[in-house]
Amino acid sequence: MEALANLGIDWKLLVAQVVNFAVVLLVLKRFAYQPMLKLLDERTAKIEKGLADAENAGKKLSEIEIQEKAILMEARTEAKRILTETDEAAKKRDAAQIAETEKRVKKILHESELKIAEDQKKMLDEAKRELGETVLLAVEKVLHEKMDATKEKEFIERHVN
Amino acid sequence: MEISIAAEKLFMLGVLPVTNALFIGVLVSVILVLVTQIILTRWQSVPRGLQNVFEIIVDGVLGLLESIMQDRGMARKFFPLIATIFLFILLSNWIGLLPGLGTVGLAHENAAGHATIIPFLRSTSADLNFTLGLSLFVVITIQLTGILALGIRGYAKKFFVSPFHKPYVVGTLMGVLELVSEFAKILSFAFRLFGNVFAGEILLTVMLHLVPYFIPLPFLFLEIFVGFIQAAVFAMLVAVFLKMATTPAEH
Numbered sequence: 001m002e003a004l005a006n007l008g009i010d011w012k013l014l015v016a017q018v019v020n021f022a023v024v025l026l027v028l029k030r031f032a033y034q035p036m037l038k039l040l041d042e043r044t045a046k047i048e049k050g051l052a053d054a055e056n057a058g059k060k061l062s063e064i065e066i067q068e069k070a071i072l073m074e075a076r077t078e079a080k081r082i083l084t085e086t087d088e089a090a091k092k093r094d095a096a097q098i099a100e101t102e103k104r105v106k107k108i109l110h111e112s113e114l115k116i117a118e119d120q121k122k123m124l125d126e127a128k129r130e131l132g133e134t135v136l137l138a139v140e141k142v143l144h145e146k147m148d149a150t151k152e153k154e155f156i157e158r159h160v161n
Numbered sequence: 162m163e164i165s166i167a168a169e170k171l172f173m174l175g176v177l178p179v180t181n182a183l184f185i186g187v188l189v190s191v192i193l194v195l196v197t198q199i200i201l202t203r204w205q206s207v208p209r210g211l212q213n214v215f216e217i218i219v220d221g222v223l224g225l226l227e228s229i230m231q232d233r234g235m236a237r238k239f240f241p242l243i244a245t246i247f248l249f250i251l252l253s254n255w256i257g258l259l260p261g262l263g264t265v266g267l268a269h270e271n272a273a274g275h276a277t278i279i280p281f282l283r284s285t286s287a288d289l290n291f292t293l294g295l296s297l298f299v300v301i302t303i304q305l306t307g308i309l310a311l312g313i314r315g316y317a318k319k320f321f322v323s324p325f326h327k328p329y330v331v332g333t334l335m336g337v338l339e340l341v342s343e344f345a346k347i348l349s350f351a352f353r354l355f356g357n358v359f360a361g362e363i364l365l366t367v368m369l370h371l372v373p374y375f376i377p378l379p380f381l382f383l384e385i386f387v388g389f390i391q392a393a394v395f396a397m398l399v400a401v402f403l404k405m406a407t408t409p410a411e412h
Contacts, residue, residue, distance in 0.1 A: 006166070037237070
């Protein structure tokens with residue numbers, strides 16, 4: 001005990017120092033370390049989440065790019081297909097139209113030919129009749145005599161044809 | 162120049178003689194609590210200034226503990242104890258280095274009748290009451306942790322080994338040695354810290370009396386370094402002993 005006293009050891013002071021340290025330990029544990037660790041953990045979680053999000057976003061972006069390319073490709077082939085289809089349809093329709101027009105033109109031509117022929121015949125007939133009448137008149141005038149209807153017709157026919 | 166191994170008494174508080182070392186111990190506690198509270202109330206998600214320093218300490222100590230204990234849960238459980246030991250010893254070591262150490266104090270007449278002063282500043286670590294008290298506290302904590310982790314029988318197996326098994330008498334002797342070393346820890350913890358810090362203070366005082374200017378500067382830097390090292394050594398040893406206490410005996 002004498003040696004301890006020489007080194008300045010006093011149990012009252014020793015207890016006081018230990019109590020002081022214990023109080024600091026408890027206070028710091030409750031009011032400093034626990035909230036601090038919580039805050040640090042929260043931040044770590046946040047950073048990890050941010051990094052994971054960024055990675056996910058990158059992955060998703062590349063996926064979307066691939067999808068976009070596929071969709072574009074599909075759209076392009078579709079567009080090509082539609083274009084060729086329309087082209088073919090248009091060609092087919094054109095051909096049909098041309099054929100019909102040709103047919104109609106032919107028909108019209110044929111009809112007009114027929115009509116012309118008929119008209120000609122009609123005109124010829126009329127001309128013949130008129131000529132006959134004119135000749136009859138002239139003959140009547142020349143002959144100064146009237147023939148009866150049968151004689152007249154017989155006469156005309158004999159002279160005209 | 163007067164060098165006293167014991168901390169000097171400043172005044173009596175009831176039956177408790179308040180020494181300069183105890184005074185500084187309380188001051189260190191108040192500073193630690195205030196600083197941590199200030200940091201916490203101004204906590205920002207993007208650290209700045211003092212918060213950075215504290216985060217580095219917290220992260221560093223936690224990482225070190227995890228590497229020593231190989232167990233995240235255990236490291237988190239003992240983090241408050243280790244961090245407080247480290248911060249408390251570090252701050253009390255460094256506070257003893259402040260200029261004016263030993264020059265501001267109460268007027269006093271020593272036994273021979275010379276007028277001297279009792280300084281207000283004396284590092285808490287340069288008082289055996291603190292170092293011995295802390296080492297007792299720590300060693301008791303270590304024993305309790307070991308008993309809680311392994312059970313009384315499991316923990317006792319570390320020290321009491323039957324002489325009739327594999328290593329025979331050697332194992333028993335080793336057990337006794339282990340038991341003695343548990344008690345030796347109290348003294349080694351206490352005197353290592355006390356010796357280093359007290360010697361540093363004496364060294365600085367002596368150098369100041371020999372050559373007042375510039376020459377003591379390297380020693381001041383040395384003592385700053387020693388103050389850090391001793392705080393780290395104390396904290397690390399506690400961590401290592403805690404880990405050893407929770408590891409079952411290998412027989």
